[in-house]
Amino acid sequence: MNVKKLIIAFVVVFILLEATNYLVNMVILSSTYADPEISKIFRPMAEMDAKMWMMRIADLVYSFFFVFIFVKGYENRGIMEGVRYGIYMGIFIQFMAAVAQHVVYPLPASLAVQWFIYGLIESVIFGVAAAMIYKPKTAA
Numbered sequence: 001m002n003v004k005k006l007i008i009a010f011v012v013v014f015i016l017l018e019a020t021n022y023l024v025n026m027v028i029l030s031s032t033y034a035d036p037e038i039s040k041i042f043r044p045m046a047e048m049d050a051k052m053w054m055m056r057i058a059d060l061v062y063s064f065f066f067v068f069i070f071v072k073g074y075e076n077r078g079i080m081e082g083v084r085y086g087i088y089m090g091i092f093i094q095f096m097a098a099v100a101q102h103v104v105y106p107l108p109a110s111l112a113v114q115w116f117i118y119g120l121i122e123s124v125i126f127g128v129a130a131a132m133i134y135k136p137k138t139a140a
Contacts, residue, residue, distance in 0.1 A: 002136075009129065009130045009133040014059060014060060014063035016129055017062065017122070032111060038107070038108070070127065070130045071130075073085075074134060079128055086126055090119060090120035090123030093119070093123070094116050094119030094120050094123060097119070099116075
């Protein structure tokens, strides 16, 4: 295991996670979240902001294990290995999370589907990043 590349990939995936989460939740879905029927389900923004440090820790843990599991199964098959891994992890994690959120909270199915789709896209991006960073050096 190349620890240096693992750490670099972990940091890059964490940064990508924060950036894509901002894009999805603060830009793309902002009008959905502003709907009074949906906004009443969530905590007030000030309360969410006060707890955001917990989300950052969860994102760090997620990013580390996303990359760590990729590295453990690494087959040196290029970008498509990252795409495949991203699809597998996206379906595994995002599908479960979207369905669970829809079942537990009174969220519209359309929002759960959007969370799944955007989460799957994010996972593919993270998988590609991990594959690009972790690849071995080519012989000179």
